[in-house]
Amino acid sequence: MLQPHIGDSLDTLDTPAMLIDLTLMEANISKLMERFKGSKVHVRPHLKTVKSAALARLLLAAGAVGGCVAKVSEAEVMVQDGIDDLLITTEIVGKPKLERLVRLVQQSSHIKVVVDSVAGAQALNQAMHEAQQHIDVLLDLNVGQNRCGVLPGDEALRLAHALRELPHLHLTGLQGYEGHLQHIHNAEEREQRCREAMHLLTETARQLREAGFTIETDTTGGTGTAEICASCEGVTEVQPGSFVFMDTDYRNAIGPIYANALTILSTVISRPTPTRAVVDAGLKSLSTDSGMPEPKGLPGVTYQPGGDEHGILRCDDSASSAATLPNIGERIELIPSHIDTTINLHDVYYAHRNGKLEAIWPVSTRGKVQ
Template identity: 35%
Template sequence: MAMLSENEALIGQQGGRRSLNTPALVLDRAAMERNIARMAAFAADKGLALRPHAKTHKSIDIAKLQLEAGARGICCAKLGEAEALAAAGSVPSILITSPVVSARAIARLVKLHEQTDGLMVVVDHPDNVRALAAAFDEHAPLDLLIDIDPGIHRTGAASPEAAVDLAREIASHPSLQLRGVQFYCGLQQHIASYAERRAAIVERTDYLRGVVERLSEAGFPPEIVSGGGTGTHEIDAELGVLNELQVGSYVFMDNEYGVCQLFDHAENFEPALLVDARIVSCNTPGMATVDAGFKALSTDGGTPVVMDGAPEGTGFIFMGDEHGGLLAADHVFAHGSMVTLQVPHCDPTVNLHDAYHVVDGDTVIDIWPVTARGRSR
């Protein structure tokens, strides 16, 4: 907390960002708010409900901004995220997008259901349905979505027939209520080419359309068809099967999405999430070491992009838990100077930090906690 309180002393000081204790997770509020407004306007124009995925930001402050802009509710990947965000503020509707299975987790789900309005959770197995039905037998009915496997076999009903069987199982329990289906094509989100990504999503959406038709024929027409993501939302809207978007990374725009052509005829969302690091050593010509390594930046999405504080095209290499290397031939780096990095993958990077340092240019205007950091259970 000492590091956080020292940074809090910089709030409101012009140029105070340059004095941050680093590495620091930095949020460009104006860019983020433009991203939020743009996605909200898109969803409204297309007649789609917006349910942003809070696994991206894990922040009640950002969730409130999304809700104020018109979002129906939020998604949470894990029960712990939902608990943390519900406890931190009023959220009208939360969808937990991963199955809640163990007895202790289901007991927590019952408690959360009693404390919140509009809670929903996905299911993909009849044993889970029966366990939830028993736990909620003496409580208000729990709303469920059937998770549909998009083909990667991570979670989800494996066939249209399995989805119909699950719907029948849910319908047999008064303590449960079927609201619709979830379909998230995670593998397709980061296909760099718009045309190739569109072709992949068209094929998968045709499959989803068939599942929806089978459920409807069996007497279970889905009220909610939830899914999509930042990489496919424009295509999803065009195809017209989803009626609720689970977009997440648009709010920040990490480098994984930055290298993708997200739109057919428009610019990508703006980078809003950054990590400020400081040069702590520069004794080798053309190279410097910064104080941000594996503990400050996710490593599953490539390497960060150097945005400021070094020549354009400066390379970055990870050099261990605490350090990263900057590579720029013939450049003389300034010892102690600050460098700004665009993060490779926003969700796990956020989970490495306690707080967002919210900035307007070089001024720190606020510090927000990462409300659900570490809530992976």
């Protein structure tokens, strides 16, 4: 296979290919980091979006205190690549995962995990006991998403008390992620509901401190709420991930605060009618769980998957619309509607500046769902 080289023009890339516009991505990262400069709130970006150790390093260089990952297998790759201050934001259950976690903790003492049940905490404690290891844990609090998480208040206090009996676990804080609020279009409603969720988080932290627990970390927030969370007294850390690249679904919800920096480059392979063009990027290149990807710079042209390997571009039948549809061999960029699930479909990022290839980064935690 012909290998692209740094400095090449994007025309040399085969398609479909996942592109990063570095100028836009760097502006997104600086914008978010600027917003937190001088604040007491740390940024621990969620690396489930970028899925790349190279990008994690860029985020750390920009001021992040560490990273979040969703899964043990993602943490394994990051630790291997030298990124070891990680919070695993999903409950870790089952012997195979606990064994992998023990091995990780043996490599890095900065791995932190969340727990939301006595049973989960006991199994974790037992695994750490057998390996003579200790681990920092955060209570995962349900602040309204109704996914995982112990209820705020008394239930959280009961779980914290139970942790006192588990000497290999060291309770250091709370995670209260309000994922259900990130994409609320109405900014006032998003802010108001976020403040209510943060009250549940910070009030539970207060109750725990009053009961004698040392709670150092209250971690929360995504791209749609990070700033609101950070303005709530008691929040110490935010976990946004999507801001690095954005997608159309997020942009439609929160507005163009961050630019769409990631696209899928594709080639028109067929032009069966004046109003239809077919590209080589279908469901295996672009996810559609959050709506249709958007053809970049082609107003009035829509995309829909035409199966696993094909994408269909359409326009209305006016002469001016038909003129905007690209011809066979032309290349177009598609902006994903959901980046996390799209990135996980690709092996590498082709990072460019003004159309010249500047870096090729592996999607190093691609497929790491365990």
